[in-house]
Amino acid sequence: MPSPADRVYSETHEWHKTEGSSLTLGLSRFAVDALTDITYVQMKPKGTRVKAGDVIGEVESVKTTSDVYCAVDGEIAEVNPALESDPGLLNSDPFGKGWLVKINVTNPAGLAKLAKAEAYDAAHPA
Amino acid sequence: MRTPLGGFGTSLGDAALLQTPLHKFHVENGAKMVEFAGWEMPMVYSGIIEEHHQVRTSGGLFDVSHMGRVKVTGRHARRFLERLCTRKIADMDAGQCRYSLVCNEAGGVRDDVIVYRMDDDDFLVVVNAANRAKLLAHFDRVRSAGDLAVKIDDQTERTAMVALQGPKVIPLIARISTEVPTLKRYRFAVKNLLVMKLIVSRTGYTGEDGVEVILPATFVGMAMGLLLKDANPKDPNSPVRPAGLGARDTLRMEAGMPLYGHELGEDVSALSCGVDFAISLDKDQGERGEAFIGMDALKRTRDAGGPPRTLVGLDVEGKRSARQGMKLSIGGKEVGVVTSGCPSPTLGRCIAMAFLDRALTAPGTAVQVDTGRGMLEAKVAKLPFYKAPKA
Numbered sequence: 001m002p003s004p005a006d007r008v009y010s011e012t013h014e015w016h017k018t019e020g021s022s023l024t025l026g027l028s029r030f031a032v033d034a035l036t037d038i039t040y041v042q043m044k045p046k047g048t049r050v051k052a053g054d055v056i057g058e059v060e061s062v063k064t065t066s067d068v069y070c071a072v073d074g075e076i077a078e079v080n081p082a083l084e085s086d087p088g089l090l091n092s093d094p095f096g097k098g099w100l101v102k103i104n105v106t107n108p109a110g111l112a113k114l115a116k117a118e119a120y121d122a123a124h125p126a
Numbered sequence: 127m128r129t130p131l132g133g134f135g136t137s138l139g140d141a142a143l144l145q146t147p148l149h150k151f152h153v154e155n156g157a158k159m160v161e162f163a164g165w166e167m168p169m170v171y172s173g174i175i176e177e178h179h180q181v182r183t184s185g186g187l188f189d190v191s192h193m194g195r196v197k198v199t200g201r202h203a204r205r206f207l208e209r210l211c212t213r214k215i216a217d218m219d220a221g222q223c224r225y226s227l228v229c230n231e232a233g234g235v236r237d238d239v240i241v242y243r244m245d246d247d248d249f250l251v252v253v254n255a256a257n258r259a260k261l262l263a264h265f266d267r268v269r270s271a272g273d274l275a276v277k278i279d280d281q282t283e284r285t286a287m288v289a290l291q292g293p294k295v296i297p298l299i300a301r302i303s304t305e306v307p308t309l310k311r312y313r314f315a316v317k318n319l320l321v322m323k324l325i326v327s328r329t330g331y332t333g334e335d336g337v338e339v340i341l342p343a344t345f346v347g348m349a350m351g352l353l354l355k356d357a358n359p360k361d362p363n364s365p366v367r368p369a370g371l372g373a374r375d376t377l378r379m380e381a382g383m384p385l386y387g388h389e390l391g392e393d394v395s396a397l398s399c400g401v402d403f404a405i406s407l408d409k410d411q412g413e414r415g416e417a418f419i420g421m422d423a424l425k426r427t428r429d430a431g432g433p434p435r436t437l438v439g440l441d442v443e444g445k446r447s448a449r450q451g452m453k454l455s456i457g458g459k460e461v462g463v464v465t466s467g468c469p470s471p472t473l474g475r476c477i478a479m480a481f482l483d484r485a486l487t488a489p490g491t492a493v494q495v496d497t498g499r500g501m502l503e504a505k506v507a508k509l510p511f512y513k514a515p516k517a
Binding site for chain 1 (some may be wrong): 146158169170173174175178372376445446448449469470471497501
């Protein structure tokens with residue numbers, strides 16, 4: 001299945017979807033499939049100021065632990081509360097219910113370097 | 127994310143990979159295939175945790191054809207294996223298999239293997255996929271150095287090997303064989319089924335009862351039909367379903383079993399990895415006694431009081447897992463290193479294995495695990511973490 005075209009993708013496999021000055025961030029299907037069953041998600045809390053390139057959290061799977069990066073400057077406005085009790089949402093619906101954080105963006109410049117869905121999927125075939 | 131493909135098994139690159147005779151079966155059952163030790167192997171079908179529970183509660187089928195199968199025959203076959211193996215071969219019966227280590231001169235671990243004794247001068251050695259080429263070269267050197275009359279035949283790519291593991295496996299097999307369910311642990315039978323010869327051993331790497339089956343590559347399709355009789359792998363209620371390398375790893379961790387590259391390695395003393403039962407430092411004594419390579423070094427280690435660090439289990443607090451390479455400390459002083467770790471699907475908490483300073487290995491000892499982004503609290507635990515309930 002192709003990745004949704006309404007967002008852009010980083011080389012480290014996070015998707016970034018912009019709606020006005022708010023941005024939602026999650027992991028691509030390719031990434032969650034590679035991680036396998038995700039058992040725990042720990043994102044930095046609401047109110048944390050972040051810069052492009054920062055680590056903003058960790059996801060833990062049965063197999064491995066991975067950092068999550070963001071590509072913009074801003075402040076974490078919301079952490080997906082559903083993942084606390086059901087981290088498997090990341091595996092089952094990475095582009096929807098499995099979103100990680102919402103960020104109030106102060107500088108979106110980093111987004112310009114990210115890939116469109118088609119280019120991302122071409123570089124990372126399932 | 128930094129390393130979405132971390133741990134063992136990366137995604138498929140361009141490298142020419144070996145495919146097992148079960149490749150089509152994996153693809154048809156929706157496996158996610160990864161590279162592992164030069165082979166294209168199934169990491170996961172439905173989900174690692176689901177497959178893990180399937181094995182603990184019912185039955186799982188693993189393709190382990192990537193493991194090396196090397197036939198060793200000839201007048202000096204036994205003596206040859208005595209020199210290689212840390213465990214005695216002379217007192218093995220035909221029809222018996224034995225877990226053993228193969229060491230280097232320094233007492234480090236070249237590999238862990240299972241030796242099958244087919245007959246007096248006829249053996250099969252099952253080795254790790256990643257070590258097959260290295261061991262074949264070692265076998266060749268040992269044969270030449272000892273001027274031994276031994277034939278070494280690598281049958282890996284002409285045969286397949288599957289593991290059927292779980293509490294419902296033996297009752298299922300009882301419907302097609304009366305002999306196999308009577309086999310004791312680490313015994314095997316050679317079965318002639320229609321036109322094919324199967325080696326069925328009561329062995330495994332999951333902590334569950336079950337069998338491992340070696341068969342000619344060309345008969346895989348037919349054999350799978352027989353082995354999975356009445357068990358459709360795609361049916362979620364099927365008693366036996368395919369399980370991948372991911373579940374194999376979490377199962378063996380719960381069972382406290384070492385894995386080459388984690389708990390075992392060339393620079394790891396054989397006496398430190400929790401498998402002392404498989405090391406006979408007196409096997410050169412008595413009738414037909416023969417020393418093994420690495421024995422002198424291991425005797426010196428033993429006489430010096432043992433290796434500085436030994437393998438322990440760790441119960442890790444919280445939801446974050448300790449992972450290979452993370453350092454252990456007590457009060458800021460480094461005392462060990464994690465070799466494997468995962469959130470345990472059966473126990474519902476994080477478990478790990480680690481090398482820890484010998485003096486600190488009493489169960490209950492508190493240690494800290496440095497994740498690189500903070501410390502986790504852990505306590506030394508007895509291995510294994512999980513034992514199958516008695517049938």
